[in-house]
Amino acid sequence: MRIAIVGAGALGLYYGALLQRSGEDVHFLLRRDYEAIAGNGLKVFSINGDFTLPHVKGYRAPEEIGPMDLVLVGLKTFANSRYEELIRPLVEEGTQILTLQNGLGNEEALATLFGAERIIGGVAFLCSNRGEPGEVHHLGAGRIILGEFLPRDTGRIEELAAMFRQAGVDCRTTDDLKRARWEKLVWNIPFNGLCALLQQPVNLILARDVSRKLVRGIMLEVIAGANAQGLATFIADGYVDDMLEFTDAMGEYKPSMEIDREEGRPLEIAAIFRTPLAYGAREGIAMPRVEMLATLLEQATG
Ligand SMILES: NC(=O)C1=CN([C@@H]2O[C@H](COP(=O)(O)OP(=O)(O)OC[C@H]3O[C@@H](n4cnc5c(N)ncnc54)[C@H](OP(=O)(O)O)[C@@H]3O)[C@@H](O)[C@H]2O)C=CC1
Ligand SMILES: CC(C)(CO)C(=O)C(=O)O
Numbered sequence: 001m002r003i004a005i006v007g008a009g010a011l012g013l014y015y016g017a018l019l020q021r022s023g024e025d026v027h028f029l030l031r032r033d034y035e036a037i038a039g040n041g042l043k044v045f046s047i048n049g050d051f052t053l054p055h056v057k058g059y060r061a062p063e064e065i066g067p068m069d070l071v072l073v074g075l076k077t078f079a080n081s082r083y084e085e086l087i088r089p090l091v092e093e094g095t096q097i098l099t100l101q102n103g104l105g106n107e108e109a110l111a112t113l114f115g116a117e118r119i120i121g122g123v124a125f126l127c128s129n130r131g132e133p134g135e136v137h138h139l140g141a142g143r144i145i146l147g148e149f150l151p152r153d154t155g156r157i158e159e160l161a162a163m164f165r166q167a168g169v170d171c172r173t174t175d176d177l178k179r180a181r182w183e184k185l186v187w188n189i190p191f192n193g194l195c196a197l198l199q200q201p202v203n204l205i206l207a208r209d210v211s212r213k214l215v216r217g218i219m220l221e222v223i224a225g226a227n228a229q230g231l232a233t234f235i236a237d238g239y240v241d242d243m244l245e246f247t248d249a250m251g252e253y254k255p256s257m258e259i260d261r262e263e264g265r266p267l268e269i270a271a272i273f274r275t276p277l278a279y280g281a282r283e284g285i286a287m288p289r290v291e292m293l294a295t296l297l298e299q300a301t302g
Contacts, residue, residue, distance in 0.1 A: 001069045006062070007073055010256065013128075013130075015164075017042055022163075022166050022168065024167070026056075027057045029060075033058075046138035047140070061089075062090050065089070068091075069095060071097045087113070096118055098160065100123070103188070103270075103275060117150060121147050124143070143170040147174045148177065154175065176231060176233070182222070186239060188272050189218060190222075191215070192255045193272075195257065196257040197293065222290065224285055228283035267301055269297055277290060277291055
């Protein structure tokens with residue numbers, strides 16, 4: 001498969017490297033890491049084993065890549081205003097666009113620009129950080145759940161899932177992408193938010209009873225917002241315990257929003273907070289703790 005990686009950072013470099021290693025024809029749109037990767041290849045440090053790709057097809061502009069079978073979008077959502085210029089040159093009849101970005105509204109924005117039938121969404125449980133230019137550090141699981149944006153048969157996402165599995169990624173499909181996205185938000189909203197606001201890794205947030213209780217309260221609000229969205233099956237409140245257990249095992253993990261704050265980048269507040277708040281409000285669900293967290297983050301970084 002001819003695959004373009006648009007947004008070749010912590011997530012895009014990692015999945016792109018695995019796909020190239022398993023024989024796919026991967027083309028990376030590079031910015032910060034262009035020189036390092038052109039000179040020395042791409043180094044992956046992973047809990048599943050380190051490896052280096054000495055030769056990587058890297059480009060500075062999407063026009064140099066041309067039309068692809070699959071565009072994998074790994075941009076931070078605050079760069080979504082660049083979708084048109086970065087993706088249009090890669091699209092022809094039959095091109096599929098897969099966004100693995102966090103939050104809500106990404107598939108909708110891509111569908112408006114490129115046509116809803118092309119769009120596939122995925123949620124990634126990854127824990128990947130960037131290192132020096134030309135390096136990526138994978139610290140967590142790596143699981144992906146793929147779902148169609150429009151209701152249709154699952155043939156093409158099953159094929160994509162098989163491709164990811166062939167590359168060593170634990171990948172499965174869902175017929176309820178909306179539910180998968182909200183389930184991921186049950187984690188991202190409290191932890192990205194509190195870790196970025198307090199500038200503490202997840203283990204410190206969970207170590208204190210008061211902030212652990214706050215995480216639980218925020219998660220329950222998100223579940224209430226989710227369950228108002230017409231999901232095929234409700235998210236049970238017990239999902240909070242699964243997420244706390246999952247996070248307790250992470251140790252000193254810094255969510256990407258905390259790293260973005262430390263490094264002075266914009267935060268993904270629209271996709272991870274404001275759009276879910278708006279979708280909740282549309283269904284009559286207020287999420288006051290989430291609202292407060294979003295406001296404090298805006299205040300702290302505005
Ligand atoms: N990292 C993780 O473990 C996970 C991340 N996610 C989500 O995936 C998405 C990506 O996250 P992550 O990989 O961590 O983010 P990064 O910041 O590491 O990567 C984003 C990449 O997009 C590139 N980019 C931005 N604008 C442009 C542009 N105009 N032209 C070319 N490249 C551009 C950046 O370029 P440059 O190289 O110049 O910085 C960078 O390489 C986010 O929505 C995140 O929430 C989801 C699950 C896990
Ligand atoms: C759940 C987790 C930690 C794994 O990918 C994540 O979404 C993140 O770091 O943003």
